[in-house]
Amino acid sequence: MSYLRFDKTLMLNLEESLPREILRTNKSGAYHCTTIVDCNTRKYHGLLVIPVPELDEENHVLLSSLDETVIQHGAEFNLGLHKYQGNNFSPKGHKYIREFDCEKVPVTTYRVGGVLLTKEKVFVHHENRILIRYTLVEAHSATKLRLRPFLAFRSVRQYTHENNEVNKEYQVVENGIKTCMYPGYPELFMQVNKKNEFHFEPDWYRGIEYPKEQERGYDFNEDLYVPGFFEVDIKKGESVVFSAGISDVSTNKLKQIFQHEVNDRTPRDSFYHCLKNSAHQFHNKQGDCHYILAGYPWFKCRARDLFVSLPGLTLAIDEPEEFEDVMETAQKTLRCYMNNIPVDCKIYELDDPDVLLWAVWALQQYAKETTREKCRIKYGDLLLEIIDFIRKGKHNNLFLHENGLLYTHGANKPVTWMNSTIDGHPVIPRTGYVVEVNALWYNALRFVADMLREDENPSLADTLDALAQKTAVSFVETFRNEYGYLLDFVDGNMMDWSVRPNMIFTVAFDYSPLDKIQKKQVLDIVTKELLTPKGLRSLSPKSVGYNPNYVGVQRERDSAYHQGTAWPWLMGFYMEAYLKIYKISGISFVERQLIGFEDEMTNHCVGSLPELFDGNPPFKGRGAVSFAMNVAEMLRILKLLSKYNF
Numbered sequence: 001m002s003y004l005r006f007d008k009t010l011m012l013n014l015e016e017s018l019p020r021e022i023l024r025t026n027k028s029g030a031y032h033c034t035t036i037v038d039c040n041t042r043k044y045h046g047l048l049v050i051p052v053p054e055l056d057e058e059n060h061v062l063l064s065s066l067d068e069t070v071i072q073h074g075a076e077f078n079l080g081l082h083k084y085q086g087n088n089f090s091p092k093g094h095k096y097i098r099e100f101d102c103e104k105v106p107v108t109t110y111r112v113g114g115v116l117l118t119k120e121k122v123f124v125h126h127e128n129r130i131l132i133r134y135t136l137v138e139a140h141s142a143t144k145l146r147l148r149p150f151l152a153f154r155s156v157r158q159y160t161h162e163n164n165e166v167n168k169e170y171q172v173v174e175n176g177i178k179t180c181m182y183p184g185y186p187e188l189f190m191q192v193n194k195k196n197e198f199h200f201e202p203d204w205y206r207g208i209e210y211p212k213e214q215e216r217g218y219d220f221n222e223d224l225y226v227p228g229f230f231e232v233d234i235k236k237g238e239s240v241v242f243s244a245g246i247s248d249v250s251t252n253k254l255k256q257i258f259q260h261e262v263n264d265r266t267p268r269d270s271f272y273h274c275l276k277n278s279a280h281q282f283h284n285k286q287g288d289c290h291y292i293l294a295g296y297p298w299f300k301c302r303a304r305d306l307f308v309s310l311p312g313l314t315l316a317i318d319e320p321e322e323f324e325d326v327m328e329t330a331q332k333t334l335r336c337y338m339n340n341i342p343v344d345c346k347i348y349e350l351d352d353p354d355v356l357l358w359a360v361w362a363l364q365q366y367a368k369e370t371t372r373e374k375c376r377i378k379y380g381d382l383l384l385e386i387i388d389f390i391r392k393g394k395h396n397n398l399f400l401h402e403n404g405l406l407y408t409h410g411a412n413k414p415v416t417w418m419n420s421t422i423d424g425h426p427v428i429p430r431t432g433y434v435v436e437v438n439a440l441w442y443n444a445l446r447f448v449a450d451m452l453r454e455d456e457n458p459s460l461a462d463t464l465d466a467l468a469q470k471t472a473v474s475f476v477e478t479f480r481n482e483y484g485y486l487l488d489f490v491d492g493n494m495m496d497w498s499v500r501p502n503m504i505f506t507v508a509f510d511y512s513p514l515d516k517i518q519k520k521q522v523l524d525i526v527t528k529e530l531l532t533p534k535g536l537r538s539l540s541p542k543s544v545g546y547n548p549n550y551v552g553v554q555r556e557r558d559s560a561y562h563q564g565t566a567w568p569w570l571m572g573f574y575m576e577a578y579l580k581i582y583k584i585s586g587i588s589f590v591e592r593q594l595i596g597f598e599d600e601m602t603n604h605c606v607g608s609l610p611e612l613f614d615g616n617p618p619f620k621g622r623g624a625v626s627f628a629m630n631v632a633e634m635l636r637i638l639k640l641l642s643k644y645n646f
Contacts, residue, residue: 003105003269004245004606011037011097014089018209018211021045021605021625022106023296024123025281029059032123032130033297033625036606037094038108039081040065042212043155044199044297048244049139057346061152062188063244063557064224066120066132067091069146070137077112079461080148083209085221104267122261126175126285128186129245131258133601138300139236143409147242149190150205150230152222153181156297159222162204166225170200175241179227183305186246192242193254196232217553268607271598275635279610280315282628283322289329289345295611295624303350304417304628306330307358308569311365312632316639318415320370324378327366331382334359353398353415356386357440364447364510365636374438376451381593383448387464389545390441398437405433405478406441410489416502418538420561428562432491435479439506439513442471446511473515479503480514484521499529499540501570507577520581527572533596534621535566535630536574540616548615550622564615565622572633576640587644590637597634609634 010016017037025031034040046061067080079093098116099109108119116138122131136143154160170179176191177198214220234240241254247563249257268274284291284301292313294305306326314323329345336343337350349355363383367375391400397415399407408415410431420427445468452461452575479486486503488496502528506512507519514522529540539546541564548564550557575590582589596619597609604610604621609630611623 002101003104003274004602006036006100006602007414008098008310011094014039014094017094019113020603023591023608023626024106024121025180025296026123026125026129027129027280027283027285028126028128029070029284029286029293030118030123030128031281031296032058032121033471036100036102036106037081037097038065039083039089039094040208041083041210042085042297043210043218043220044158045210046152046156048128048130049156049184049434050246051299052185056155056598058155058157059297060155060185062185063130063190066148066242066244067148067150068134069148069229070110070115070117071144071146072115072141074453076146077115079110079112079117079482082205083211084207085209086539087278099279101361103269104265105262109137114138120258120262122258122265125263125264127245129243131243131254131261133239133255133258134234134242134642135239136234139482143234143236144231145233145234146229148226150224150226150235151179151181151188153185153188153222162206162223162225168202168227170227173248175568175589176230177227178248181225184381187612189243189245189248190230191243191249191251191254191365192230192232192357193243193251194232196230198228198230202227202271215551216546216557221389257605260569271594272599272635272638274607275631275638276317276611278626278631279635281608281626282309282313282631283326286346290325291329291345291347292628294629295627296605297625298622299345299628303347303355304352304358306347307355307362308612309628309632310362311369312634312636312639315365315369315629316632320621323366325359326558327379330359331379334382338385338394346361351396353395353406354434354437354440355438356390356395356398357444359442359586360386360447361440361509364428364443367451368510371452372454376455376489380451382453382594385436385449386447387444391467396572403474403478404467404472404618405438405474407433410434418562420503427558430489431498432489432494433478433501434489435486436502437472438475438479439503439509440616442468442475442510442513443509445471448512468511475513476518480518483525484518485525486522499525500543501526501530501536501538501567501574504536504570504574507580508573516581519577523577523581528576532566532613532615532619533593533601534571534619537564537615537639539564539615540560546615548611550614561612566613566615567630568613569627569629571597572637575637579640579644584644587641590641594634594637 020036023033034045048063064206070077078091081093097112098111101107105120110117117137120133170177178187178189180187204223205241271318291301294302333345333347410430414426449461449464488500531535546564547560605625608626610621611627613619
């Protein structure tokens with residue numbers, strides 16, 4: 001039995017099948033994303049969605065969908081599915097689906113009378129090209145396949161509507177056509193691996209709706225341009241491959257290319273393999289730059305997300321060379337930032353005050369998974385530069401006070417991962433001494449000091465250790481309250497007593513200013529008030545402002561974003577903290593916590609984890625369909641558990 005297989009009953013029930021999405025990327029920024037019944041429900045969905053750097057920094061939907069029609073004895077059976085006004089779905093091709101399987105590649109099996117047809121999709125790695133292979137498994141008579149492309153040629157953040165500006169011209173290429181709707185866009189090449197007929201019948205399909213956008217309070221309908229259709233004969237046992245890309249391809253090689261891509265895929269036959277496969281999807285190689293995208297379908301490369309997720313997405317799956325490759329780009333970018341030099345690489349939000357500290361944490365994980373010596377040789381200078389940059393007050397929003405703590409201004413601009421805003425102002429104005437920023441700082445000082453001592457630089461090591469000791473004393477005095485948990489942020493007489501998950505980092509990090517009893521107290525209250533099957537709540541139900549459901553229009557969602565919603569990536573640090581306190585006796589508890597995430601492999605984005613969940617039952621997945629930090633932290637915990645289960 002396939003790990004990711006869905007039967008006819010589920011596929012026919014659109015309430016069950018439409019919320020389930022699939023995502024495939026080319027590891028260079030382009031992707032294919034839709035539902036498991038191939039009905040687009042978001043403006044971000046499409047068969048071929050690619051960056052067009054000549055236009056802007058957004059992704060663009062070129063080929064929205066491809067409707068297939070099986071023709072036998074003059075009878076036509078359209079396998080497509082689109083949503084129109086009034087909850088009308090047409091042409092209802094999902095009723096022909098008998099099975100969907102995406103263990104290796106997405107495979108849909110259709111039954112139309114005596115015809116059994118399979119459809120398989122692959123996104124070619126490091127190329128803007130999607131391939132679809134149709135195989136006629138059973139047929140009692142001559143069969144034709146009609147392929148009708150729906151074109152958008154627009155940004156993922158916009159819509160296309162019927163207009164007179166569209167360029168309807170096309171040119172014939174080998175077994176296909178090329179066309180371009182608007183100036184500035186690349187040409188779209190649509191080709192088939194065998195001789196076919198293209199029928200030029202330009203038309204607009206009007207009023208296609210995207211219910212996920214409607215649910216999120218946005219505009220939700222558009223018109224899609226169809227230039228015509230391809231018709232190709234297909235025999236029993238034969239496979240026909242369709243290609244859509246921004247360059248032509250030798251069509252006699254399409255079958256070979258498709259099979260090569262399939263052979264290159266690792267089967268998603270377990271929780272671990274699903275996460276590993278998902279981890280690879282976040283890589284984005286652009287020329288000499290190698291990024292980690294924060295999530296799909298709308299996130300770019302954000303600095304904090306990059307450093308938090310990097311160890312889990314690379315080291316945890318035994319790919320240290322990928323870590324080093326990403327760090328090559330990140331290291332160059334960090335140095336340019338610290339030296340105020342313009343940089344070409346597109347890593348955003350570098351100036352957030354905790355980013356440099358998360359970079360140190362990421363390098364600390366590299367040292368643990370390889371060796372400290374290797375880390376010191378490759379990244380020792382960078383670590384010293386980061387510590388020096390902060391100590392000398394060169395950061396524009398991170399100030400080292402006499403008490404050893406770091407202070408940051410966050411009243412007017414978000415400064416941490418809790419970054420939601422309304423009308424330009426932070427929903428949670430975390431300002432002053434922020435708990436995880438200072439936990440990161442203490443951890444960084446101790447780690448770098450130990451590295452220096454091993455490198456026979458005891459003088460600087462002693463200096464950093466002395467500073468860390470001062471930080472530790474102040475940390476406990478500032479953040480720990482009489483109830484045994486940690487204040488979230490402190491600014492003079494202003495103290496945030498909200499029970500939030502940010503204190504868990506102080507227990508999870510290798511170096512902590514808390515003693516064992518204090519750590520256990522923190523862990524206990526996090527377990528009692530914040531733990532859910534899908535992550536740690538961003539706010540306790542007992543705290544003022546608890547709002548656990550991430551629903552409604554943008555403003556409503558922003559209000560709830562960090563006010564009680566559950567975040568899977570925090571669970572990585574929670575489980576690490578739990579193992580630090582309970583060691584081997586905590587293994588079974590941690591393993592049970594993972595069950596809630598394994599259950600998600602067949603929900604939302606199949607084989608991945610969404611951005612966040614509602615904080616109350618039934619803990620519905622929300623936000624981006626696939627989120628890097630969540631996948632990374634699950635992988636890191638699985639790796640950590642493997643070290644206990646030897």
